[in-house]
Structure formats: structure tokens, C-alpha cells
Amino acid sequence: MIREITIGQYYPADSFIHRLDPRVKIVCTLLFLISLFIQNSLLGYLIATVFLAFVIHASKVPFKFIIKGLKAIILLLMFTVVMNLFLTKDGAVLVRFWIFQITEGGLKLSVFMAVRLIYLIIGSSLMTLTTTPNALTDGIESLLRPLNKFRVPVHEVAMIMSIALRFIPILLEETDKIMKAQIARGADLESGNILQRTKAMVPVLVPLFVSAFRRANDLALAMEARCYFGGEGRTKMKPLLYRRQDYLAYAFVAAYVVVAFVVGRFVPFHIWIF
Template identity: 70%
Template sequence: MLRDITIGQYYQTESVIHKLDPRVKLMGTLVFIISLFLGKSVWIYLGATIFLAVVIKLSNVPLKFILKGLKAVVLLIVLSAAFNLFLTDGRVLVHFWIFTITAEGLYQAVFMVIRLIYLIMGSSLMTLTTTPNHLTDGLEKGLGFLKKIKVPVHEISMMMSIALRFIPILIEETDKIMKAQLARGADFENGNILKRAKAMIPVLVPLFISAFRRANELAMAMEARCYHGDEGRTKMKPLKYQKRDRIAYISMFGYLAVLIALNVWMSGRII
């Protein structure tokens, strides 16, 4: 039941994208997101589509798997499409009862849906090709300059990696507890909202207790191994840029430059 959640999941396979330095992938995701907000011409989106398609192809992650991540946000996409469709002023196309669809609204809605879908596909592509550990390593190193202004980058990334690490464990635990309570005749599906919320108590109490127990044990294990934060800590596999990372940087900034040039040429504005 709960195992169907794919957002933030890692897809194990061999590919160039998997091997890239996490900093490159983080920057790449940022560049891709920026490119999506450049303009509203068809050409910009065609460019983004080609970029996304090439990266997906290179990543060896099945398209079906990436699209599955969209299922969780279908409602959000539909809602924003509906708002744009019905609430934009402009040239009226259709009018029935209290609804009015304008040409501009239709145009807005289509672009908004594409934007949202690409946004989610782009960012889930990053998590699918990067292990949580790698990701936080990349964040820690990539944001290392913030240490100069006393931002506890190491601690934040450590907390993040622990949190990410525990998501699948807690999901599995929830699944197990739910099954155990089902075996004792619990009913999670029938009844009104209040009854169903109450039915969650036998799941939530043991879940919290186990989360606290795990947190305690982890803290103890970390202290037993003399963990004391950032100072003097070295890495077993320090991040180092390779040739492929340089190529990736050049191609992603090339992509951004082309799209900006296109936009300037089409509309005369940078953004």
C-alpha cells in the first residue's frame, strides 16, 4: 500500500547520469527549472523537451518509472490547470453556465501543466539517479561556501541524510504495524473520517515509539563511533570533478544559453 510512493526514490542501474557528480546534477536540475520559467513560447518548451528526453535516455531509467512519480501530484496539476483555464480574462472561446473559457486561459493552462509535469520529472530524475548519501554529500560540498557566514552546512546535510535514510524504514514499519493491527481485526477503510482517524491511533502510537527508539539507538551508535560533527572529519570518497562532469556543465550551460538566445530573439526580452 504505502510502498507505491516513488518520489525521492533511487533507481539502481548503470548510466552516465548515475555516475555524474551530485553537484552537477543539482546544478543541472536548477538550470532546467530556470529554463522552464524563461518564457512561454513553444520553442522554449521544445528545447526543454529535447533536453529532458536526452537526459532520460542517458539515465537508463524507464520512462514509465519516472511518470509514476506524477501520480502523487495529479490533483495539484488538475487543480492548477482548472484555475488557469477558468479564471483567466481574455478572448472568450466557450461559455456555459458560470464557466468561461478564454483563449488566453487555455494557453496558460496548457503551459502550466507542461511546466509542472516537467518540473516534477526533472527533479525526480535527479533523485532517481542519485543515492540520498550522494545527494547530501553534493549539497554539503556545493553549499560549503555558506560555512563562512556560519551556516551549519554539515549538520544540516547530516540531518537531511538521516531523514532521507529513515523514510523507507518508517514506511516499511508503518506497513508492518498496519498489517499487525489488521490481523487483530482493525479496520482502516470503513467508517467516517472521525472513525478512520481514530483507527490510526493503534498505528501511530507504535510508529512514534519505534521512531524515537531508532533515533536514540542511532545517536548512541554515532557517539560510540566518536562522531563530533564537522571539524576534522574527512571523507572516504571525496567528491572530485571528472571529465564527464565538465562536459555536463558545458552542455547544460550551453542549453541554457541557447534557450535564452531563443527567447531574446523571439520576444526581445531575456526573461
């Protein structure tokens, strides 16, 4: 099940989007997310859809793969939709049964919320799908570098993030193995109330922590052996350099944000209640 979550996964392909500087992708993703939240009209969402479709096409990541990321939030999505649908009381009542009623405003809000959430997930998965975890941490490190002045250990934090990304799949696999081994010794990890289940996880968690510490220790040794002495004096194999395509991408996304905002706000275009 855990393997099916695509958020945070990288999909190797050779596309315009893949080749972009990670900083561009991080900043543009943020811009896109902001544009979604200041959006409140059908036309604005249509423009966002066209924009997203264009980027997905340019990324060469199969649509099926991107959609998979949504599985992880399906519960959250349903929850938001239901809450908005029944709890918003705004405008004419469309449906009424027992103590529930759906208003025009509620329907509109829940549809827009759902679209927003879905686009938000697709947008951020697109970033992680097209950027290697390392490039991503490099990008974050570079964007956060100004914080160095405030004694925030930016390089160290970035290094920790990239190591975590490397070891998460390994530790997941290890968890699976330990769980199987304890089940083979008769452990019951599935039944009982929350307290019992938490207690039943001890035989899984203790070995997992022991192993994580052992790995951390080994890794620290291996890094030292390869002359790692912290961020100072290091060079980069893949330094971040803005190229023409990156400026183009910035310009393109900025244009989208402006157009979507202006058109969405000022061009009256409505279908039914939306």
C-alpha cells in the first residue's frame, strides 16, 4: 500500500520540465498553489486546467502515474467535499432531505474546494515527479541560503533531508520484513483496540529503531571516510545555474498567474451557479 503513494517519488524522463532548474520548479509550484487559492471563478479554474494540462503534457509523465498520487488524499478529499456540501448555507436551497440541505453556495464551494485540492496535489506531485530528490534538496538549500545569516544550518538541514529521502524506502522495506518476522512468531498486529495495537507494535518499532541507528552510524562513518567535513569547501557536481529556459519558465508561469487572476476576477463568465 505504502508503495502506491507517488507524492515524493521521482519519475525519470527527459523532458523540458525535467531539465528545469529545481528552484524554478519550487517557486513556480508555490506560485501555482497561490494562484489556486486566490481563484474563485469558473473561468479562472478553466485557465488553471489548461495550464496544468499543458505542463503535464510537457513533463512526459504518464497521466495515470500522476493520478495515483490522489489515492493518498481520497479520504481527505471526500471529507472536505462532504463538509462543504452540507455545512455551507449560502444561497438558494437545491436539495433538502431530513436534517440535511444542500445550498447553491455549498455545491459551488465543495466543487471548487475539490478541484483546488486535486490540482494542488497534482501540481506538487508534478514537481517531485520531475525533480530528483537531490535536486529538490539542492533547490531548497539554495532558496533558503539567505537564512544562513540567521545561523540556520541550511546545508546540514538539506543534507539531512536528502539522506532521509534515500533511507525512507529502505526503512519501509525493513518494517515490512520485521512485521513478517514477528507475525511468524505469532504476534498479532492487527486486532484489538488502539492501546493494544500500539503495544503490539513494540516488537516492530524497537528493532526498527535499532536498525535505523545502526544504519545512521554506518552512514556517518562512510561519509567521513569519503572526506565529508560539512558544507564548507564543498563543490557541486550539479551546481544550480539559471539558463534561458529557466527564465522562460518563470515568465510563462508569471504570465499564467497574472492572466488567471485578472481574467478570473474581471471577466464575467458563469454557467449556472458556478
